[in-house]
Structure formats: structure tokens, C-alpha cells
Amino acid sequence: MNEQYSPAEVERSAQAFWQQHDSYRAREDGRDKFYCLSMFPYPSGRLHMGHVRNYTISDVIARYQRMRGKNVLHPMGFDAFGLPAENAAIKSGVAPAEWTYSNMSYMKRQLDALGFGFDWSRELATCRPEYYRWEQWLFVQLLKKGLVYRKNSVVNWDPVDHTVLANEQVIDGRGWRSGALVEQREIPQWFLKITDYADQLHDDLATLTEWPEAVRTMQANWIGRSEGVEIDFALADGSGEKLTPAALPGGKLTVYTTRPDTVFGVSFISVAAQHPLALAAAQRDTQVAAFVEEAKQSGVAEAALATQEKKGVALGIDVIHPLTGERVPVWAANFVLMGYGTGAVMAVPAHDQRDWEFASAYGLPKKIVVSATPSLTPPRKGEGLQDAGAAGLQDAGAASSPPPCGEGSGEGAAPSDISQAAFTEHGTLINSGVFNDLAFEAAFNAIADALEQKSAGRRRKNFRLRDWGVSRQRYWGCPIPVVYCKSCGAVPVPEDQLPVVLPEHLKPDGAASPLTKEASFYECACPSCGEPARRETDTFDTFFESSWYYARFACPDLDTAMLDERARYWSPVDQYVGGIEHAVLHLLYARFFHKLMRDVGLPVAGDEPFKRLLCQGMVVAGTYFRDGQNGKKDWINPADVELTAEGAVLRADGQPVQVGGREKMSKSKNNGVDPEIIIRSHGADAVRLFMMFTAPPDQSLEWNEAGIDGAARFLKRLWRMVSEHTAQGAAPALQVQSLSATQKDLRRKTHQTIAKFGDDVGRRLQFNTAIAAAMELVNALQKFDGSTEQDRALRQEALSALVACLAPITPHIAHSLWTALGHAGAVIDATWPEADAAALASDAVKFVVQVNGKLRSSIEMPVGSSNEAVLAAAKADENVAKFLVGLAIKKEIVVPGKLVNFVV
RNA sequence: GCCCGAAUGGCGAAACAGGUAGACGCAAGGGACUUAAAAUCCCUCACCUUCACAGGUAUCCCGGUUCGAUUCCGGGUUCGGGCACCA
Numbered sequence: 005m006n007e008q009y010s011p012a013e014v015e016r017s018a019q020a021f022w023q024q025h026d027s028y029r030a031r032e033d034g035r036d037k038f039y040c041l042s043m044f045p046y047p048s049g050r051l052h053m054g055h056v057r058n059y060t061i062s063d064v065i066a067r068y069q070r071m072r073g074k075n076v077l078h079p080m081g082f083d084a085f086g087l088p089a090e091n092a093a094i095k096s097g098v099a100p101a102e103w104t105y106s107n108m109s110y111m112k113r114q115l116d117a118l119g120f121g122f123d124w125s126r127e128l129a130t131c132r133p134e135y136y137r138w139e140q141w142l143f144v145q146l147l148k149k150g151l152v153y154r155k156n157s158v159v160n161w162d163p164v165d166h167t168v169l170a171n172e173q174v175i176d177g178r179g180w181r182s183g184a185l186v187e188q189r190e191i192p193q194w195f196l197k198i199t200d201y202a203d204q205l206h207d208d209l210a211t212l213t214e215w216p217e218a219v220r221t222m223q224a225n226w227i228g229r230s231e232g233v234e235i236d237f238a239l240a241d242g243s244g245e246k247l248t249p250a251a252l253p254g255g256k257l258t259v260y261t262t263r264p265d266t267v268f269g270v271s272f273i274s275v276a277a278q279h280p281l282a283l284a285a286a287q288r289d290t291q292v293a294a295f296v297e298e299a300k301q302s303g304v305a306e307a308a309l310a311t312q313e314k315k316g317v318a319l320g321i322d323v324i325h326p327l328t329g330e331r332v333p334v335w336a337a338n339f340v341l342m343g344y345g346t347g348a349v350m351a352v353p354a355h356d357q358r359d360w361e362f363a364s365a366y367g368l369p370k371k372i373v374v375s376a377t378p379s380l381t382p383p384r385k386g387e388g389l390q391d392a393g394a395a396g397l398q399d400a401g402a403a404s405s406p407p408p409c410g411e412g413s414g415e416g417a418a419p420s421d422i423s424q425a426a427f428t429e430h431g432t433l434i435n436s437g438v439f440n441d442l443a444f445e446a447a448f449n450a451i452a453d454a455l456e457q458k459s460a461g462r463r464r465k466n467f468r469l470r471d472w473g474v475s476r477q478r479y480w481g482c483p484i485p486v487v488y489c490k491s492c493g494a495v496p497v498p499e500d501q502l503p504v505v506l507p508e509h510l511k512p513d514g515a516a517s518p519l520t521k522e523a524s525f526y527e528c529a530c531p532s533c534g535e536p537a538r539r540e541t542d543t544f545d546t547f548f549e550s551s552w553y554y555a556r557f558a559c560p561d562l563d564t565a566m567l568d569e570r571a572r573y574w575s576p577v578d579q580y581v582g583g584i585e586h587a588v589l590h591l592l593y594a595r596f597f598h599k600l601m602r603d604v605g606l607p608v609a610g611d612e613p614f615k616r617l618l619c620q621g622m623v624v625a626g627t628y629f630r631d632g633q634n635g636k637k638d639w640i641n642p643a644d645v646e647l648t649a650e651g652a653v654l655r656a657d658g659q660p661v662q663v664g665g666r667e668k669m670s671k672s673k674n675n676g677v678d679p680e681i682i683i684r685s686h687g688a689d690a691v692r693l694f695m696m697f698t699a700p701p702d703q704s705l706e707w708n709e710a711g712i713d714g715a716a717r718f719l720k721r722l723w724r725m726v727s728e729h730t731a732q733g734a735a736p737a738l739q740v741q742s743l744s745a746t747q748k749d750l751r752r753k754t755h756q757t758i759a760k761f762g763d764d765v766g767r768r769l770q771f772n773t774a775i776a777a778a779m780e781l782v783n784a785l786q787k788f789d790g791s792t793e794q795d796r797a798l799r800q801e802a803l804s805a806l807v808a809c810l811a812p813i814t815p816h817i818a819h820s821l822w823t824a825l826g827h828a829g830a831v832i833d834a835t836w837p838e839a840d841a842a843a844l845a846s847d848a849v850k851f852v853v854q855v856n857g858k859l860r861s862s863i864e865m866p867v868g869s870s871n872e873a874v875l876a877a878a879k880a881d882e883n884v885a886k887f888l889v890g891l892a893i894k895k896e897i898v899v900p901g902k903l904v905n906f907v908v
Numbered sequence: 909g910c911c912c913g914a915a916u917g918g919c920g921a922a923a924c925a926g927g928u929a930g931a932c933g934c935a936a937g938g939g940a941c942u943u944a945a946a947a948u949c950c951c952u953c954a955c956c957u958u959c960a961c962a963g964g965u966a967u968c969c970c971g972g973u974u975c976g977a978u979u980c981c982g983g984g985u986u987c988g989g990g991c992a993c994c995a
């Protein structure tokens with residue numbers, strides 16, 4: 005073999021080998037399958053470091069499982085529809101399709117240069133009719149099943165560009181291109197009834213034991229299941245004047261609450277500005293009308309709505325409290341969401357923080373009805389997955405700890421102090437008539453019963469989750485397969501007329517979708533009556549495509565159905581890898597689709613699409629800049645910056661640049677590092693090794709040029725070590741029985757490394773510590789200077805183990821070294837090494853000795869020593885005895901094989 | 909605003925079930941080799957006290973549980989992810 009390690013040469017020859025042997029082609033066979041999937045990329049142009057990290061992780065897992073004997077599927081494709089292609093078209097005049105296809109082929113080349121083992125024979129792109137025709141088909145099935153409906157809903161409207169804006173395109177309440185103040189506008193849109201699956205989506209989270217806890221909690225909170233009560237407030241006399249019956253069906257205003265125990269503390273009702281009652285009141289009251297108008301002057305993003313100043317207006321309408329019979333005024337408030345519950349909440353300022361603030365601002369009464377005095381039954385604790393999340397607008401603070409003791413004692417129940425904030429914990433009822441002295445749960449039930457008996461309320465399970473609006477007023481997406489006919493209404497496109505093909509030559513201009521101006525697209529005949537009709541010009545949310553691609557990878561060539569039996573064989577995905585930013589939306593929609601596909605009878609296995617989930621952290625880099633003209637910063641790429649002891653300087657001119665913070669690699673801060681350049685300078689293996697070594701996969705990873713050098717240095721060292729070893733000829737067979745103590749030590753280290761590496765990669769997904777273990781073995785080999793035949797045999801064993809372990813991470817160099825070490829066959833097809841239990845055994849154990857928890861010494865004991873012997877030896881230790889002299893030992897603690905602690 | 913995370917030397921990190929804080933690497937300093945440089949190899953490297961042995965302090969902050977807390981609990985600070993039309 006070459007003495008010098010040349011990454012370019014090594015990588016070229018390994019990649020040529022894999023291609024010649026079609027090494028990554030997955031075939032359905034009788035072996036145990038392992039489906040390893042990375043979230044497919046949006047073809048934005050070039051690969052970025054986040055992609056490199058994502059795909060290195062899945063490639064390592066796929067290669068490891070393959071060496072474990074699994075039948076591995078590791079596919080790749082492109083999430084090809086989306087907004088950036090339209091933006092590129094607006095900016096540079098190139099059609100979204102053309103831009104997308106060219107990006108895809110460029111990125112594919114980049115992926116190959118990194119040596120990722122993808123089965124490209126299964127490549128798919130969501131913008132191709134062969135793919136999206138099946139989601140059109142599924143949509144029609146769901147429409148027939150009643151899981152799809154159309155209703156009005158609010159969008160961001162740019163009044164200058166006359167177009168709908170994505171939340172991302174609304175900046176500080178203004179359209180990103182026009183700068184116009186964005187308004188809310190209602191338009192009809194298609195919805196998928198994901199709420200029909202809310203219980204399943206919630207309950208099945210408990211089965212996802214190999215998902216990160218944080219993701220499961222986020223999803224549980226997002227679904228936000230809560231048990232509460234709907235309460236009807238009848239319209240008070242005189243309040244109904246000029247109100248149409250539609251404003252208040254049944255003459256009752258219905259609210260939803262998870263805190264019926266506070267119902268005696270209601271001092272007003274808050275409704276959303278879009279609530280029918282508010283709209284009706286606006287008809288006769290200019291102040292209310294002004295408020296409703298003002299509420300429209302805003303985007304629809306929840307974060308923006310939730311942070312705006314809390315405002316409201318009295319509607320001049322009263323309702324009757326169903327239990328006290330008192331008159332309660334109705335207000336419209338900008339923090340009540342029309343989309344949640346009934347769009348109306350009962351306000352209890354004493355026991356809800358938002359109501360407290362609102363009442364304080366508008367001088368409304370606060371009536372205390374819950375006392376802090378502990379009751380006999382303690383309040384229920386928050387139950388995580390079971391009942392996670394403060395779901396209702398009324399449920400600001402489920403008690404998570406016992407309330408502090410009030411001044412009062414016993415039954416008397418002292419009022420809580422609400423002068424500074426609301427008292428939101430559970431407690432004992434006061435000022436609540438016959439319900440006084442009841443604790444939360446008893447009060448909840450008694451009041452719910454009372455309301456049900458009076459037919460003024462009912463227990464109700466509620467979800468925070470809303471139905472999924474899938475209509476987008478965009479061009480570069482999958483056409484929604486519906487036709488609008490004057491006489492037949494909305495008619496689904498019949499199956500034999502699918503796909504509805506998106507014309508690929510159009511160019512968006514920033515105003516309305518070009519589809520709305522393309523007569524050849526929207527003019528059609530009604531599939532039902534044959535009369536002239538208009539085709540739907542909205543397209544699907546791009547989450548639609550990414551919700552089922554994992555299943556389609558099993559049978560991407562199928563043209564007679566969405567899925568076939570191959571999907572049952574490969575599903576579920578055994579390991580899914582992707583960014584934490586997808587923790588809720590994408591992963592929830594994909595879970596929903598899996599259940600939908602199951603329920604329309606498609607061949608998928610199980611109830612969940614992804615068995616094990618790894619969410620990797622972001623790739624961040626330092627930012628550098630110089631102050632440019634008119635106060636703007638000129639951002640300088642980290643690759644062009646040299647870090648010195650004094651600070652950062654630009655390589656080109658040697659002059660200083662300013663150092664900004666560490667941020668996610670992005671175009672706007674020009675801190676992205678092009679993987680291609682680094683591959684050229686250091687090799688793909690060094691990039692992969694650096695990515696996997698520098699941080700655990702779920703943490704953010706900081707780009708660091710010096711770190712890449714370190715990774716390359718390690719590979720060089722390994723190469724040289726193998727080269728020096730093999731230069732001496734073939735090593736003899738290992739004679740395990742006759743090894744010296746030093747030789748046994750090295751062999752133990754080898755087998756410890758094998759065990760640690762396999763556990764870290766296979767079970768823990770902690771690649772950084774696996775690599776650290778490999779480095780330790782290399783260091784041990786470096787120090788090991790024996791030159792006997794058996795020493796060479798030991799080295800052969802250690803180096804072979806190292807190369808096999810590293811093969812998933814740095815596959816190219818491993819490919820060369822494996823052959824150089826004299827092994828038949830390619831390392832990609834090698835079997836994962838097994839640790840030899842006999843080699844791991846040691847005859848002495850080290851105990852750490854503490855006195856009062858402070859480390860004083862350590863002692864070595866033979867394996868199997870009794871606790872008494874360990875204690876005696878510990879006490880005999882000079883430095884330990886020093887700290888025991890003259891003191892009585894109160895307690896002796898022995899942790900077997902680890903530690904002794906004397907408490908004096 | 910709401911939900912979910914994270915915080916450990918000069919830096920990236922490790923400590924997996926509550927048991928030696930800092931493995932492994934980067935940077936830095938010293939040395940060897942070399943005419944020289946690069947490359948490579950060896951040594952030092954949390955902070956304070958000490959010639960040394962050793963001792964003290966230290967895992968974002970404040971409290972708690974425990975023989976023992978980076979790890980568990982309560983309260984905070986800062987940073988990051990998500991909030992339904994970015995993907």
C-alpha cells in the first residue's frame with residue numbers, strides 16, 4: 005500500500021467499487037429488514053453543512069446495521085415543491101421547475117462525493133406527476149370518506165400585491181415585497197380532519213418509546229387534549245335587540261373551560277373579534293365595529309397575536325350566569341382565538357392570569373372563589389403525556405405543586421391574595437354557594453353535574469389541535485384535484501383522470517398564482533355533468549408531499565397504485581433522522597398520514613411510521629463582518645477569515661474584521677461553509693469524521709476549521725500505522741493462551757473498544773464517544789512497542805477491529821485499509837466484530853476511597869474481594885487513615901467495584 | 909405570550925442507573941528530529957495554595973433532598989427550537 009494517505013485517490017476508488025458492485029441496491033428478501041431514513045432535502049441549490057450532518061448520521065447507522073447482517077434500505081429523494089423556487093423565479097426569471105431540476109442534479113453529485121450509501125434506484129422527487137398523482141388519489145379517497153371539507157379561513161393578505169403571504173413573508177406586520185400593512189382576509193380552503201385522529205395521535209405517542217421525550221411532549225402539548233365543560237350563558241333580557249338569530253344560535257353563548265370550579269368567579273365573557281356575536285354587535289355599535297376592524301389589521305401568526313397588547317371592547321350585551329342568575333357582560337378581546345374551543349371563554353380574573361390583566365386594564369371586578377387553604381384531597385399533579393399542556397384558554401396554570409398555606413386554618417378558608425397576580429392553582433372553593441369547601445376534583449364534578457341537570461352545560465373533551473388547512477394559493481405545488489361546477493358544486497376529479505398535471509413552464513411574478521391566469525389549466529369540463537367548469541387553482545401545502553414519501557420509497561416505480569406489498573415489508577421506518585425543527589408539524593402530519601393510509605386499506609405495517617427517531621442539532625458557525633456603507637454590515641465568510649491571537653483578520657488583506665456571535669449557517673449572515681470546498685481540501689472521510697466526533701448528534705455543532713485538521717490528522721495516523729504494520733508482511737495467528745500481562749492489556753483495550761463502539765453506535769447513537777474510544781485504542785497502539793510475532797498478531801487484531809468499527813463513519817479509508825490488512829472481500833460487506841468476553845476480563849479492580857464524600861485515595865483489590873476486605877484495605881490506606889484518626893465512623897458505604905465512603 | 913430544550917477548562921466536549929468532574933480532540937506552551945521549514949514524535953495544560961507530599965475551590969445563579977448531586981426536586985437567568993402558509 006501507499007505510505008502516504010491520499011484522500012482523493014482513496015475516495016475515488018472506494019466510490020468506483022461501490023458503484024460497480026451496485027452495493028446500495030436494496031432488495032426485498034427474507035432477511036431482517038432495517039429501514040434507515042433521513043429527512044429528504046428541499047433542493048435549494050447546494051448542499052449545506054446541515055445536510056452533511058443529517059446524512060452522515062443516517063449513513064453511519066445504515067452501514068452499521070448492514071454489517072450487523074440486516075437487509076438495509078437507505079433511500080434518498082427531493083422534497084421538490086415549495087416557495088423558494090417561486091422566489092428564485094421572481095428574482096431571476098427562471099421557471100421554478102427548471103430551477104428545481106437543476107438544483108437536484110447538482111445536489112445529487114454532491115451527495116455522491118460524500119460517499120453516502122443511498123439506493124438511488126429508488127430516487128423520487130415530489131414535483132413529478134408519478135409521485136403526486138397518488139396524493140391526489142388519496143385526497144379523493146378521503147373526500148369520499150368525509151375526512152375532507154371546505155370552509156372559510158383566514159390568510160395574510162397583501163393589499164398592494166393582491167396576494168396571499170406566507171407567515172415568513174410577513175415582516176413586522178408588513179408584506180416583505182410591498183411593505184404594505186398585512187390584513188386578515190377570509191377565503192374558502194380545503195381542510196383535512198386531523199381532529200378525527202386526535203385521540204389516536206395522542207394515545208399512540210405512548211408507543212413511541214424510542215423517540216426523544218421532548219418530541220413526544222411537544223406533540224402531546226400540541227394536540228392539547230383537555231377535559232372540560234361547555235357552559236351555556238343565555239342572552240339577558242334586552243340584549244337581543246337587533247341581533248339576528250344567526251349571531252347566537254339557540255339564544256345561548258357557549259364557552260369552553262377546563263376550570264368549571266371557578267364558575268362562580270365569572271365577571272365577564274370574552275369572545276374573539278371574529279365571533280358571530282362580536283360581528284353582530286359591530287353592526288349597531290361603531291366602537292365595536294372599530295375594534296373588529298382593528299383586529300383585522302394583523303397577520304395570522306399565533307406568536308404575533310399572542311404578544312400583542314391585550315385589548316378589548318364591551319359589546320353592550322349581557323348574558324345570564326346559569327348557576328347564579330346574575331347578568332354578565334360580554335366583551336370582545338384580541339387574545340381569544342376563534343379557532344380554539346367555541347371562540348368564547350368565561351373570564352375569571354381572580355384565577356386566570358390573562359383575565360386578571362385584562363380586568364385590571366379595564367377596571368372589571370375580580371371575585372375570589374378558590375382558596376389557597378389546602379383541602380383534604382391534594383390537587384392533581386400535571387401528568388405529562390397523560391394530560392399534558394394547559395390546553396384551554398382558561399387553564400393558565402394547572403397546579404404542579406401544593407399551594408402555599410394561607411393564613412387561615414381549617415374549614416374557614418381564607419381568600420387568596422390576588423393583589424399582584426391571579427391565583428391560578430387548584431384549591432378549595434369559597435363564595436360558591438352550595439359548592440363551598442369542595443376541592444378541585446369534587447367541585448369540577450359537582451358543578452358539571454349541576455350544569456348538566458339544568459341542561460346548561462355538558463362535559464366535553466377538547467383539543468388544541470385544529471384541522472389541517474391544506475390549500476395554498478401558490479403555483480409550485482401539487483394541484484388539488486377538484487373542479488367547481490355551477491350546477492354540481494365542488495366535484496373531485498375522477499380517478500381515471502388523475503393526475504391533474506401542473507404545467508411546468510409558468511413563472512410567478514409575486515402577485516397571484518400564475519395558474520389563476522392560465523386558462524388552459526383552469527378551463528375544464530365538469531366530470532359530473534360535462535358542462536364548462538373551473539378547475540381548482542390552489543395547490544397542496546408541501547407538508548402533504550413529505551407526509552408519505554417514506555412509504556413510497558418502498559415502491560417508487562409503482563404506477564398502478566399508491567403503495568404495494570413492498571411497503572408492508574419495509575414499514576415502519578426503523579430509524580428516522582432529521583432536524584428538531586420538525587418535531588411537531590412534519591412528524592405529526594406523517595403520523596396522521598400513516599394512519600390515513602392504513603385506514604383506506606393501503607399495505608403499511610403497524611400504526612406508526614417511524615420506530616426510532618433521532619433529531620440532530622443545527623450546524624452553527626461564527627459570524628464576521630465589517631461595517632459597510634449606510635450602517636449596513638458586510639458579512640464575511642468564516643472560510644476567508646484567519647483567527648489569530650489578537651483577533652480575526654481577512655485572509656485576503658490581513659486587516660482585522662469584527663467578530664459577531666455564533667449562528668445557524670445561513671445566507672444572510674454569510675457564515676455557511678461550502679462542504680464541497682472542504683471535501684476537496686481534506687477529503688470526505690475527514691468531513692464525516694469531524695461531523696460525528698465534534699458534538700453528540702442531538703446538540704448543535706460548531707464549525708471549526710481546526711477541528712477538520714484534527715480529524716484529517718487522525719486518519720493520516722491510522723493510515724501510517726496500518727502501512728507500517730503491513731510492510732512487515734502477514735501477521736501470524738494469535739495465541740491467546742500465552743500472552744504476557746502487557747499483551748493482555750492491549751488485547752483488553754481492543755475488545756473494550758469493540759464493545760464500546762458497538763454500544764455507542766448501535767444503542768446510544770453517541771458517535772462522538774465511539775470515535776473517542778477508537779482514538780484511545782490508536783494511542784494505546786502507538787505506545788505499544790512490542791515487536792515479537794505475537795505482538796504483530798495483536799496489532800493485526802487491533803487494527804482490523806479499528807478499521808471495521810470506523811467503516812460506517814469513514815467508509816472510504818476503511819475500504820482501502822481493510823484490503824491492505826489482507827482481508828478477503830470489501831469491508832462494507834464485513835461482519836461487525838464481536839468483543840471477546842475472555843479478553844475483557846481483568847483480575848484487579850480499583851476502588852475510590854472517600855471520607856465524607858471527599859476523594860482521599862484509591863486502592864486496587866483483586867476481583868471478587870469481600871466488602872470487609874475492601875473496607876479493611878481502605879482504612880489501612882495511609883492517606884485515608886489520616887482523615888479518620890480520632891473520629892468515629894458513623895457509616896461505611898461500599899459501592900461494589902467502584903467506591904468506598906466513610907461518614908465520620 | 910405559550911410549548912420544548914440547553915448551559916461543564918482558553919475552545920468542542922466526556923461522565924450511560926445518584927458514586928473519581930474534565931475521557932477524547934482543538935488551541936496554547938516547552939522539547940526532540942531537521943541546515944531550515946513543514947510533517948511527525950514526546951512532555952505540560954481547570955483555578956488557587958505548596959519545593960514537594962498534599963490541601964482548598966470549581967459543572968449558569970439561589971435554595972432543597974442525600975453519606976455523596978453535572979445528574980433528582982423547587983425557584984430564577986441567559987441562549988436556542990417550535991407556534992399551524994419557510995421547509
